[in-house]
Amino acid sequence: MNRNTERPPWASIIVFLLPALVIYTALTAYPVVRTFWNSLHKVLPNRPDEFVGLANYATLLFTDDIFWRSVRNTLVWSVASPLFEVGMALLLALALYAKVPGARFFRIAWFTPVLMSYVVVGILWVWIYNYDWGAANASLRFLGLDSLTRAWLGNPQTALPALIFITSWMWTGFNMVVLLAALHSLPSEVIEAAELDNCGWSAKLWHVIIPLIKPTLLNLLVLSFIGKMKIFDLVWITTKGGPLWSTETVSTYLYKRAFEWSTFDLGYPSTIAAVWFVIIMSCVLGLTRLLRSRDRLEY
Amino acid sequence: MPAILTRAIVMLLLTGYTAFAAGPFVWAAMMSLRTTTEISRNHFGLPFPPHWEKFGQAWFNSNYSVYFTNSAYVVVTAVLVLTIVGAMAAHCLSRYRFRGNRFIYFLIFSAIIFPPQITIIALFQTLVTYGLYNNLAGLTLVYIALQLPLTVYILESFFARIPSDLFDAARMDGYSEWAIFWKVSLPIALPALATTVILNTILLWNEFLYAVVLITDEAKRTLPLGIQRFMGDQLEDVGMIATGLMIAIIPIVLIYAFFSEKLIQGMTAGAVK
Amino acid sequence: MATLTLDRLSKRYTSAQEVAVTDVSFTVADGEFMVLLGPSGCGKSTTLRMVAGLESITSGTLLIDGARMNDRPAKDRDIAMVFQSYALYPHMTVYDNLAFGLRRRSMPGSEIARRVRDTATTLGLDPLLQRKPHALSGGQRQRVALGRAIVRDPKVFLFDEPLSNLDAALRVGMRGELSALHRRLSATMLYVTHDQVEAMTMGDRICIMQGGNVAQIGAPLDVYAAPANTFVATFLGSPAMNLLPATLGPNRDVLHIGTQALQLSGALADAAVRAPSNDVLFGIRPEDIHSGSGYATLRACVLDVEPLGAETIVRLAPEGTSAEMLMRVPRTFSGRPDEIATITIDLAASHLFDPASTRRI
Numbered sequence: 001m002n003r004n005t006e007r008p009p010w011a012s013i014i015v016f017l018l019p020a021l022v023i024y025t026a027l028t029a030y031p032v033v034r035t036f037w038n039s040l041h042k043v044l045p046n047r048p049d050e051f052v053g054l055a056n057y058a059t060l061l062f063t064d065d066i067f068w069r070s071v072r073n074t075l076v077w078s079v080a081s082p083l084f085e086v087g088m089a090l091l092l093a094l095a096l097y098a099k100v101p102g103a104r105f106f107r108i109a110w111f112t113p114v115l116m117s118y119v120v121v122g123i124l125w126v127w128i129y130n131y132d133w134g135a136a137n138a139s140l141r142f143l144g145l146d147s148l149t150r151a152w153l154g155n156p157q158t159a160l161p162a163l164i165f166i167t168s169w170m171w172t173g174f175n176m177v178v179l180l181a182a183l184h185s186l187p188s189e190v191i192e193a194a195e196l197d198n199c200g201w202s203a204k205l206w207h208v209i210i211p212l213i214k215p216t217l218l219n220l221l222v223l224s225f226i227g228k229m230k231i232f233d234l235v236w237i238t239t240k241g242g243p244l245w246s247t248e249t250v251s252t253y254l255y256k257r258a259f260e261w262s263t264f265d266l267g268y269p270s271t272i273a274a275v276w277f278v279i280i281m282s283c284v285l286g287l288t289r290l291l292r293s294r295d296r297l298e299y
Numbered sequence: 300m301p302a303i304l305t306r307a308i309v310m311l312l313l314t315g316y317t318a319f320a321a322g323p324f325v326w327a328a329m330m331s332l333r334t335t336t337e338i339s340r341n342h343f344g345l346p347f348p349p350h351w352e353k354f355g356q357a358w359f360n361s362n363y364s365v366y367f368t369n370s371a372y373v374v375v376t377a378v379l380v381l382t383i384v385g386a387m388a389a390h391c392l393s394r395y396r397f398r399g400n401r402f403i404y405f406l407i408f409s410a411i412i413f414p415p416q417i418t419i420i421a422l423f424q425t426l427v428t429y430g431l432y433n434n435l436a437g438l439t440l441v442y443i444a445l446q447l448p449l450t451v452y453i454l455e456s457f458f459a460r461i462p463s464d465l466f467d468a469a470r471m472d473g474y475s476e477w478a479i480f481w482k483v484s485l486p487i488a489l490p491a492l493a494t495t496v497i498l499n500t501i502l503l504w505n506e507f508l509y510a511v512v513l514i515t516d517e518a519k520r521t522l523p524l525g526i527q528r529f530m531g532d533q534l535e536d537v538g539m540i541a542t543g544l545m546i547a548i549i550p551i552v553l554i555y556a557f558f559s560e561k562l563i564q565g566m567t568a569g570a571v572k
Numbered sequence: 573m574a575t576l577t578l579d580r581l582s583k584r585y586t587s588a589q590e591v592a593v594t595d596v597s598f599t600v601a602d603g604e605f606m607v608l609l610g611p612s613g614c615g616k617s618t619t620l621r622m623v624a625g626l627e628s629i630t631s632g633t634l635l636i637d638g639a640r641m642n643d644r645p646a647k648d649r650d651i652a653m654v655f656q657s658y659a660l661y662p663h664m665t666v667y668d669n670l671a672f673g674l675r676r677r678s679m680p681g682s683e684i685a686r687r688v689r690d691t692a693t694t695l696g697l698d699p700l701l702q703r704k705p706h707a708l709s710g711g712q713r714q715r716v717a718l719g720r721a722i723v724r725d726p727k728v729f730l731f732d733e734p735l736s737n738l739d740a741a742l743r744v745g746m747r748g749e750l751s752a753l754h755r756r757l758s759a760t761m762l763y764v765t766h767d768q769v770e771a772m773t774m775g776d777r778i779c780i781m782q783g784g785n786v787a788q789i790g791a792p793l794d795v796y797a798a799p800a801n802t803f804v805a806t807f808l809g810s811p812a813m814n815l816l817p818a819t820l821g822p823n824r825d826v827l828h829i830g831t832q833a834l835q836l837s838g839a840l841a842d843a844a845v846r847a848p849s850n851d852v853l854f855g856i857r858p859e860d861i862h863s864g865s866g867y868a869t870l871r872a873c874v875l876d877v878e879p880l881g882a883e884t885i886v887r888l889a890p891e892g893t894s895a896e897m898l899m900r901v902p903r904t905f906s907g908r909p910d911e912i913a914t915i916t917i918d919l920a921a922s923h924l925f926d927p928a929s930t931r932r933i
Contacts, residue, residue, distance in 0.1 A: 008397035012476035017403070020388035020447060027444030028410050031421035038420060092316065095309055106313055108559050110320050114566070115551050117505030119523040120544050123530055124323040127537065133342040135326065173320055177563055178570040189659035192626050193720075197673035198647040207672070211663040219570050230414045233507040237527060251508075254416050258423075259512060270420050277417040284412055 032277075038270030045264055056271035067272060070241075070248040071279075074229060077164055077249070082224035084168040086217060089175030094205070096176075097183045107180065110173035122237030125166050129153050153239050156246035163247055166234060171227070175220050182216040183209070218291045225287065229280050250276050324548075331545040335538035353542045361539065363546055365518060366525030373435055373521060374503045377442040382496055384443070385450035390484045392451070393458035394466065404455065410448040415508050423512055433515050441509050446499045453498075453565070457491035458484060494565035497558055501551055522547050574637040574650075574727035574760055576600040576623065581632035583618055592618050594784045595632070600728075603758040605751075607775035609765060611807070615784040616764045617732055623762060624653050624730050636727055652721035653730040656737065658713045660705040666692075666716050667701040670723050691723045711742045718750075722757070731763040735770060747773055768808050772796070780804050797921075802853065802930040805923065811858050811885065814897040815925065818854040820844050829854060830892025834868050834917065843924045843933045852933065855923040858885070858900040863907070866916030872897070874907045888913065 039056055041049040060067055092110070096103045113121065128135045129152040137149040152162040186209065194208045210217075232251035235241060241248035241256070250272065258269035330338055331353065332346035357363045392404050422441055423432070431437025461484065469479045485492070507523040514520055520528065526543055555562060576599065583593040593615040600606040608616040621627040623634060625646030634641045641649050660669050667688060674684045692698050695715045705713055714734060721729055734750075735743045751774050754761055765771060771778045772792045780787040780795065780803075788800040799805035799813075806812040818829045824844040827834045836844050844852075863886075872888035875896065884905040889896050891912070899915060907913045924933040 008395050009476055010397070013391055013395050013397060015477070016387040016391035016480070019384045020407070020451065021403070023384065023440070023444050024407060024410070024447060027422065027425075027441060028413070028418060028447075029406070031418035031425065032413070034421035034424065035417055038424075043424075092313075095313055098309075100306075100309060100313065102313075106317060107563070109317050111559075111563055112324065112555070113320055115501055115555055115562075116324075116548055117507065117523050119505070119507055119526050120548055121323075123526065123540060123544060124327055126530075127326075128323060135322070135343075138343070169320070174567065178567045181567060187657065187659065189655045189657050190661060192646075193653070193655060193659040193661075195626070195646050196624065196651070196653055198676040203676060208661060214663075216570065223570060226412055230416075232415070233523075236507070236511070237530070251414070251416050254420075255508075255512070258420050266420050266424065273414075273416040273420060277414060280412070280414055 035270045035273050035277075038267050039274040041267045043266035043270070049267070052267070056268050057275070059268070060271050060275060066245060066248065066253060067250075069245050070250045070253040073160060073245075073247060074231070074249045074251075076160065077167075077231065078225045078228040081164050081167050081171075081228045082221045084164070085171045085175050085224050086179075086220050088168065088172045089179055089220070090217070092172070092176045093179035093183055096180055107177055111177055112173070113170045114174045116170075118233030119237050121166065121170060122234050125162075126153065126238050129162060154243055156244045159239055159243060159246045163234065163238065166238075167228065167231070171224060175224070178220060179213065179216060182213045186212055222284070222287050222291065226280070226284060229276075229283070327541050327544050330538060330541035332542075333538055335536050338537050353538065354546065357539060357542045357546060361529070361543070362517070362525065363543060366520050366522045367546065369435060369519060370504060370522040373439050373442060374500055377439045377446070377503055378496055378499045380439075381443045381446055381450055381499055382492060385447055385495070386454055386485060386488070386492065387480065388447075389451050389454035389458050390480050393455045394463075394484075404451075407448050407451050411452060415445075419509065419512055422509075426513060432513060433519065435514075435519055438510060438513050438521070441513065442503050442506065445506075445509065446502060450495045450499065453495050453568075454488065454491055457488050461487055490561075493558075494561055494568075497554060497562050498565045501554065501562070504550060575602050575635075576606075576728050576760055576762060577633075577635040577638075578619070578623070579633040579635070581619065581622055581634060582630050583615075583622060583627060584630045591630075592784055593622070596781070596786050597632075598779055598786070598789050600760055600762060602760055605754050605761045605763065605774060605776045607763045607765060607771040607778045608781060609768060609771040609775075609778050609807075610781035610787075611766055614781040616766075616781050619781070620730055620732055620762060620764045623728075624651060625649050650727040651730055652724045652726040652728075653732065654714075654717045654721050654734045656733040658705075658717040658734075658737075660713055660716055660720075662705050665702050665704055666697060666708070669705070669716055670719050673720065673724055687723050687725075691719045694722070695719050710738055711746070714738060714746065718753075722753075727760065729759050729761040731761065731765075733765050735765070736767070743770075750774060768810070772808070780807065798932070799855075799923070800932055802855070802925050805855050805925070805932070809857055811898045811900070813855050813857045814861075816854045816856075816890070816893070816895050816897060817927070818852055820847060820850045820852060827852075827854060829870065830890045830895075832870055832891060834870070834919070836919070838920065840919050840922060840924065847924060847933050848926055848928070851927055853925040853927050855925055855932075856897075856917055857921065858898040860918040860921040861897070861899040862916045862918070863899070863901050863905060863913065864916060865914055868917045868919050870915050870917060871912055872915055874909050874911050874913050876909060877905055877907065879904060886913075888915065 038049070040051060040053060042052050043049050096106060100106075129137075131137060131149070131151045131154070134152075136152060140146065140149050150158050152158050190212070191204065191208060194204050199207065230251065231249055232255065235247055235249055235252050236255070239247045241252040254269050254272045254276075257263065257272065258266055326343070329344075329346050330342075332349040332351065333344065334350055334353070337344065358367075388407070392400055426432040426434070426437045426441070429437075431440065465483055465487070466479060469483050474482065505523060506521075507527070510521045510524050511527070514524060517528075526540070526547055529540055529543055578599075579597050581593065581596045582591060584591045596615075596619050598606070608619060610616045618627060622629050623641075625641070625644065629642050636649060636651070661672065664672065670688045670691060671684050674687065679687075689698075692701060695718060697712075697715055697719055700708060700712060700716075705716070708716065714737075717734065735746055738746060747770060754774075763770075763774065775792055777790060778792050778795055779789045782803050788795055788804045790798075795804060796808050799808065802815060806815065816829055818827050820827060821833070824847070825836055825841060827836055827844070870890050872890045874886060874888055876887040878885040878887075883903065884901045886899045886901060886905050886907065887896055888899060925931065926933055
């Protein structure tokens with residue numbers, strides 16, 4: 001807009017940028033800093049903050065078993081979910097890519113779970129997982145597999161996998177839509193060249209199509225990973241972290257410590273937030289660096 | 300295997316998956332039209348006769364009208380302010396070259412991946428200090444800040460693609476920078492603006508975590524909070540809860556029905572590489 | 573190497589009502605270089621893709637070496653194709669791009685290595701074998717696409733406008749190389765292009781297509797000298813052939829252009845007799861018009877003079893008509909705009925066309 005020789009119109013810039021920057025600073029940047037500040041203090045209501053140095057961190061990292069349990073649960077979720085969601089989505093996208101009739105309808109139908117609030121999804125699946133009359137056990141009984149029925153959300157061993165299943169149900173449709181778009185953007189002539197090079201369907205897939213959509217696949221895996229690291233709503237509606245901490249995630253634990261348990265100290269939960277923040281950001285940076293393709297797949 | 304057979308199997312699997320994806324909603328929709336007594340007898344029956352009056356009951360007798368209006372008020376205000384503020388910032392960042400431009404953009408952009416936990420406690424403290432706790436205006440402000448990074452990100456890349464010639468021509472015609480924003484950038488960016496409006500509306504309509512922390516008054520609850528409380532209070536009134544769920548998702552379904560293509564593209568655009 | 577026969581090949585798309593290609597028939601002899609020439613949308617690429625197996629054939633027969641290919645999948649037709657966009661595998665090295673098709677056909681490794689190395693040397697690709705396509709220039713990518721086809725040693729080579737993405741200088745060089753390659757391999761090649769210069773210089777025979785139909789087939793110079801209709805006449809040659817509206821005299825021995833008359837003789841007179849009506853189009857190429865007096869002369873008003881150095885293009889309007897014609901004069905032209913010039917027509921090189929059917933008489 002302004003070439004290099006002109007001076008930027010500072011007055012206009014400030015007018016345009018100020019509202020956003022004010023909001024961002026006050027309600028995003030400042031809170032982040034404040035949280036780190038909190039983590040170094042004991043923050044009690046109606047009293048000035050009491051500096052405790054790294055005591056919170058020490059307690060958190062070395063003695064807080066629940067925290068580590070929640071970290072483990074969240075990490076399991078963040079690794080398993082993406083694999084299911086993206087893998088399943090790839091199969092579905094390939095099925096639609098092969099010009100199946102009704103592709104447009106399927107695409108719209110499969111995308112719907114993503115649009116719903118986690119609250120709605122949570123309630124629906126609490127009902128589905130109901131031991132007595134939920135659709136899950138009803139289907140199993142219908143198929144004669146009575147022995148496989150469980151109290152899905154009430155059993156510490158099945159609760160987390162049950163929740164992982166829910167998020168997979170939600171996000172597979174989204175991933176599928178993205179992958180379908182990626183497949184359609186592949187240069188048709190390269191695929192035709194592969195046909196001429198004696199590639200059947202599976203060879204085309206393995207040697208040409210999948211390598212070419214690798215960037216999108218990796219992107220989706222990272223997005224899914226980030227999403228699961230942040231998850232709160234679904235757990236809160238369904239299990240609230242139970243039974244027996246089997247579905248406790250970092251976010252639910254933080255909420256409990258900050259707003260439910262009667263400790264009133266906001267410093268410690270802030271420490272949890274700070275540590276988790278650092279972990280997530282490092283993971284994201286590490287993942288993007290690691291998975292960044294060396295080559296530009298220019299075509 | 301003959302092509303027809305593979306085709307048939309694929310179609311079967313796809314239909315099966317569709318049932319899996321849409322099934323839960325269909326079930327909830329059916330239950331929303333049946334009384335809880337009917338449901339207890341047979342959880343999977345069809346709604347005969349359909350009890351449309353339940354929607355009226357939910358709306359008037361169970362405070363749903365309150366939740367709905369609260370959500371509507373918060374979301375509409377937030378999205379309105381968000382779009383304008385975000386567009387202004389995006390326009391500025393994409394079209395003016397100045398020192399610190401990319402730094403500011405990066406700051407805002409990186410906030411997209413911030414986990415809400417890093418801000419929620421401090422936001423709670425801040426809102427309490429300024430008397431905005433348990434206050435819909437406070438929640439609205441938080442929502443604006445929440446979606447600002449994503450909005451700026453989407454709009455910035457769109458604004459950047461507008462050819463500079465248009466702006467140069469407008470300048471030569473004597474337009475001020477502000478007029479250029481309103482008369483050149485915004486009209487051209489209408490598709491992207493529409494996308495962010497739809498996206499933000501859906502995300503904020505469904506938002507739960509911030510609402511549950513920052514609102515405690517019954518009268519001020521947004522819809523997700525209302526439903527959740529419902530769940531706790533009347534755990535066995537499955538019929539009413541189902542009706543409530545339907546009310547909650549109706550706006551989303553409407554938006555989706557009219558704007559499905561736009562919505563899908565908007566939500567997935569960043570992910571395709 | 574093999575013969576390629578298209579027998580009344582047609583293509584209709586089920587979605588559109590129109591037919592994309594209608595009754596295309598020709599035979600490419602063993603080792604011949606046949607060019608499919610025509611403007612965009614004339615059906616030449618569709619025809620090529622039907623030969624390749626990338627488009628289904630609605631009706632007609634396709635034979636390679638006498639064997640019917642209609643229902644055979646593309647990979648089993650023993651053909652290789654060079655795409656307009658080269659269609660290299662972006663994630664593979666040049667070596668792998670060349671070897672991929674051979675590996676997929678379970679050729680022994682030593683044979684693959686030998687073929688790839690030979691082809692690479694022929695095309696000057698040796699130093700590039702470990703690079704990926706994005707690190708190559710346009711011309712280099714084109715050679716790799718070419719190499720991928722050569723390495724397969726197919727019965728028929730198919731080219732889909734391979735030079736159109738190259739800049740002008742590169743195109744000239746590649747034209748020569750492709751011709752040399754054809755001579756060396758003695759391969760049967762079917763080449764699609766919209767560029768008539770490529771067609772004229774590279775083809776043993778050209779097949780001109782228009783609107784899904786074959787307009788004319790023949791050796792380049794034959795088609796140039798005796799175009800079958802006005803479309804072919806104006807498509808080949810640059811600047812295009814002049815087509816002037818004219819009328820024949822009652823005895824069909826005189827041609828009236830504007831207010832002037834030309835006495836007809838020889839082949840042109842025979843054509844005049846055959847004409848379906850007295851209204852004709854008189855076709856003469858700019859290089860067959862000379863400045864000055866001669867046997868068949870016209871007076872024309874000079875409209876524009878464009879000196880190009882080696883020749884001059886003059887735009888004129890014959891007296892009595894507003895129709896314009898172009899004349900090519902070697903070196904310089906002495907006339908100036910708004911002057912009347914005398915020009916001589918080479919009747920032996922002229923043609924008559926019927927305006928209604930556009931066919932040459």
